[in-house]
Amino acid sequence: MSFLPEWIFVEAVIMRYDTRLGKYGGKPRPGGPRSTLCISSQVGCKMGCKxxxxxxxxxxxxxxxxxxxxxxxxxxxxSQIRNVVFMGMGEPLNNYSALVEAIHIMQGSPFQLSPKKITISTVGIIHAINKLQSDLPNLNLAVSLHAPVQxxxxxxxxxxxxxPLEKLMDALQTYQTNSGQKIFIEYIMLDEVNDEEQHxxxxxxxxxTFQVVRSIFQITACRNSASSCFCYEV
Structure with missing residues (x-):
């Protein structure tokens, strides 16, 4: 938790991993300890996701x-931060100018974060996605999809x-074609809402037609939510 002036609180979470855990191809994994920082871009959020x-x-x-x-x-x-993910409070692409400026600072001294170590998660702000590759090339893009139909x-x-989902997918296809990067797809399984075989x-x-990254995202259930949530791998 970070404290801002006027006693405003925003979420900032350090997530520690060890890439050596487990095996890859029958052999111990290379690497070592690393830390990812999940940070916020807004106080609160306009999106109202249930x-x-x-x-x-x-x-x-x-x-x-x-x-x-x-x-x-x-x-x-x-901790020595190796990765930054914009998955805290707020919709990053709704605070576009500050987001771009902040990431440019993170890529410079003393942090020297590679674009490939930064991930922006969005509900799918189409007009911002359309200019993301030119303003912030080579970053990772994660999309909160959560349903296969509009x-x-x-x-x-x-x-x-x-x-609209159709226009969002067109924007993502253009983004992937121009950037040559895979896209993270986030999908929360909600009981009897989006978890059936047809979905x-x-x-x-x-x-x-997409190249997507297979990832599991941990979700903290919201007390106000009427649905139960768990993780789904896409």
Whole structure:
């Protein structure tokens, strides 16, 4: 948790891993300990996703680029940060100018973070995705999909009404073609909402032309949510 002026709280979480754990190809994995910092871009959020605690508090304010970078500065006192993910409070692409400026600072001295070590997670702000590759080339893009069809997506993510799924997928296809990068797909399984066999088939069809990263994302259940959540690997 980070503290900003006027006693405003934002989420900043250090996640520690050891890449040597387990085996790869029958041999011990190379590497060693690493830390990923999950940081916030806003106080609250306008998106109102039904499964998200931040969405239930509404939007309070954007963070400045300095306040975004301050989270990394603070975390660096406790751990050597190797990766940064914008998966904390807020929709990063709704605070675009501050986001771009903050990431440019992170890529410079003293942090020297490679673009490949930075991930932006978004509900799918199409107009921002369309200019992301030119403004922030070679970063990782993660998309909170959570449903394979528009009506279900609108049910659990009200902001999706402004960003039709068909147009979002077109924007992602263009982004992937221009960047040559895989895209992270985030999908929360909600009981009797988006977890049936037909949804799996629809999801496969939706993503059949994409190169996506297979990842499991840990989700903290929101007390205000009527649905139970667990992780799904895409």
């Amino acid at each position: 499964f998200c605690a931040t969405g239930s508090m509404g939007f309070k304010s954007n963070l400045s680029s300095g306040e975004i970078v301050e989270q990394l500065v603070h975390a660096s006192h406790f 009506d279900i997506r609108c049910q659990i993510m009200p902001a999706a009404r402004a960003f 799996a088939h629809q999801l496969g069809k939706l993503l059949e």
